[in-house]
Amino acid sequence: MLSAAESADGFGGFGLHPALLQAVTDSKYCHPSPVQAQAIPLLLQGRDLIAQAQTGTGKTAAFALPCLHNLEADQHLPQVLVLTPTRELALQVAKSFERYGAHMPRLRVLPIYGGSGFRPQIQGLRRGAQIVVGTPGRVMDHMRQGTLNLSGLRSLVLDEADEMLRMGFIDDVTWILERTAQERQLVLFSATMPPEVRQLSGRFLHDPAEVTIATSKADTQRIHQWLLMVHASQKRQALIQVLEAEASEATMIFVRTKQATVEVAAELSSHAYRCAALSGDVIQSQREQVIERLRSGQLDVVVATDVAARGIDVERITLVVNYDPPLDAEAYIHRIGRTGRAGRQGQALLLATPRERRQVQAIERVTGQRLEVMELPDTAMVNDRRRQRFKERILSALDGADVPLFAQLVKELSAENNLPAEHIAAALAQLMQGTQPFELSHQDHLPRPSSRRQSRPVAANMERYRIEVGWKHKVKPGNIVGALANQAGIKGQSIGRIHIFDEHSTVDLPRNMPDDLFATLRNLRVVSQPLRIRKLEGSAV
Ligand code: AMP
Numbered sequence: 001m002l003s004a005a006e007s008a009d010g011f012g013g014f015g016l017h018p019a020l021l022q023a024v025t026d027s028k029y030c031h032p033s034p035v036q037a038q039a040i041p042l043l044l045q046g047r048d049l050i051a052q053a054q055t056g057t058g059k060t061a062a063f064a065l066p067c068l069h070n071l072e073a074d075q076h077l078p079q080v081l082v083l084t085p086t087r088e089l090a091l092q093v094a095k096s097f098e099r100y101g102a103h104m105p106r107l108r109v110l111p112i113y114g115g116s117g118f119r120p121q122i123q124g125l126r127r128g129a130q131i132v133v134g135t136p137g138r139v140m141d142h143m144r145q146g147t148l149n150l151s152g153l154r155s156l157v158l159d160e161a162d163e164m165l166r167m168g169f170i171d172d173v174t175w176i177l178e179r180t181a182q183e184r185q186l187v188l189f190s191a192t193m194p195p196e197v198r199q200l201s202g203r204f205l206h207d208p209a210e211v212t213i214a215t216s217k218a219d220t221q222r223i224h225q226w227l228l229m230v231h232a233s234q235k236r237q238a239l240i241q242v243l244e245a246e247a248s249e250a251t252m253i254f255v256r257t258k259q260a261t262v263e264v265a266a267e268l269s270s271h272a273y274r275c276a277a278l279s280g281d282v283i284q285s286q287r288e289q290v291i292e293r294l295r296s297g298q299l300d301v302v303v304a305t306d307v308a309a310r311g312i313d314v315e316r317i318t319l320v321v322n323y324d325p326p327l328d329a330e331a332y333i334h335r336i337g338r339t340g341r342a343g344r345q346g347q348a349l350l351l352a353t354p355r356e357r358r359q360v361q362a363i364e365r366v367t368g369q370r371l372e373v374m375e376l377p378d379t380a381m382v383n384d385r386r387r388q389r390f391k392e393r394i395l396s397a398l399d400g401a402d403v404p405l406f407a408q409l410v411k412e413l414s415a416e417n418n419l420p421a422e423h424i425a426a427a428l429a430q431l432m433q434g435t436q437p438f439e440l441s442h443q444d445h446l447p448r449p450s451s452r453r454q455s456r457p458v459a460a461n462m463e464r465y466r467i468e469v470g471w472k473h474k475v476k477p478g479n480i481v482g483a484l485a486n487q488a489g490i491k492g493q494s495i496g497r498i499h500i501f502d503e504h505s506t507v508d509l510p511r512n513m514p515d516d517l518f519a520t521l522r523n524l525r526v527v528s529q530p531l532r533i534r535k536l537e538g539s540a541v
Helices: 018-026 034-044 059-069 087-100 118-126 136-144 161-166 170-178 195-204 215-222 232-245 258-270 284-296 329-336 354-367 379-400 403-417 421-433 477-487 515-522
Strands: 049-052 080-083 109-112 131-134 155-158 185-190 209-212 223-229 250-254 275-278 301-304 317-322 346-352 462-467 498-500 505-510
Touching: 018 059, 018 087, 034 049, 034 059, 034 209, 059 087, 059 155, 059 185, 080 087, 080 136, 087 109, 087 131, 087 284, 109 118, 109 136, 118 136, 131 136, 136 170, 155 170, 161 170, 161 185, 161 195, 161 329, 170 195, 185 195, 223 354, 232 258, 232 317, 232 346, 232 379, 258 275, 258 301, 275 284, 284 301, 317 329, 329 346, 329 354, 346 354, 403 421, 477 498, 477 505
Parallel strands: 049 185, 049 209, 080 131, 080 155, 109 131, 155 185, 223 346, 250 301, 250 317, 275 301, 317 346
Antiparallel strands: 462 505, 498 505
């Protein structure tokens, strides 16, 4: 175990209270993140601040630590007010304050948000909450009815300001800002800086310091972003194939409508995913339960609308699927920010139909990077995963199974009918499987929609060739590599990407292939099929 001084080394230079440094050590943070390194000194100086940083950058600690440092322990009035767009975020931010303030005696943090009773909130305020984290509507309600006294306010933080404005809270936020004393420190954190956020900042912040943490940098480091082009009618099947092939710990799927959350969740449940739908229709207590179940591993997939998913911070989420494209590029940034939490790696997939190319381009412009095109996972990969999941399901069912009873029944059945136990197990598996085929067949595998993009770019110094063997001929990449290496003498390491399609495949080979080698290849056969190799036009880089 590192001592506070050692592990909080990078934090030591800020001059933060030792109780806070201890909490940083408890949290196992070794170095301040970029937003913390920049924002903490400015906030400790008492400056107003406008910071562009998205979730996952450590922004909460960037404002929570200085706010806690400046707290008057003996003053039992709200000294810090944080406004958040959602209840989930309010709860999370309140938890973070509690964590960072764990070694500060008598610290009182209170989340206040709509959809939950007034009475406990009023009691919490009366008991002397020093840090209040709330959604704008409920904060206004308390201010109006005189239960939230802001006369001792030192700092006011607008967290995820762009989200707050996008959700229509501009009037509420303005109302609150107009009714707080001019001397309080005002801090604005936002993932993006649309004009409305700039206007708000121009009107209320005094000579603010500015901190910008490039979004794309944070993303590229931790979130691998993919694009899969599909036709609208094939989306569900594509989603299932992707989920089956990707070994994701927990997955968040974004859809456009409430109805779609229910439909997609039902479809996934029918494929044995532990899945739940989350939309504005789901009542608050249930929403919290769903998030808790996702966090604890009782659920693997949550299908949500943008509004319902805001502020979710679950480290297990390793894949975000944009099943329907987001309304704009900024929403995309918020969605993919649900993965890659706490410095972990994440993957984000955007399913887009050929008509949605423009939206894809807009996203690429804003994030400043091109999405990597994903091939639909091939049939063999999907089936491998199905087998694996089948075994996992059975092993996990063993945990809660009444083994003596069922083992006895199987024994009886076996003896009475002279049946091997495997056959009985097979019949049970078939019952469990129902009428759905267990394996994905090549016919079910979705063809790729035509796309102006190459499936994956041809590497430098390579050219792409077409060969006339495909799934239909039961070819595997190993057959192609084997034939090229053994029969034509091409070294394994100079054989590039291979893509197998229904009727044909492509293979990338070094540029400027000698004529005699090409002639040899023309005559090759793989899985008894003549390759009839030919160069694809425009394939060279
Ligand atoms: P946030 O951007 O505030 O949502 O924080 C994202 C995640 O990063 C949270 O799980 C924090 O606990 C974690 N975190 C914050 N600061 C640091 C740090 N300096 N080092 C490592 N992890 C951190």
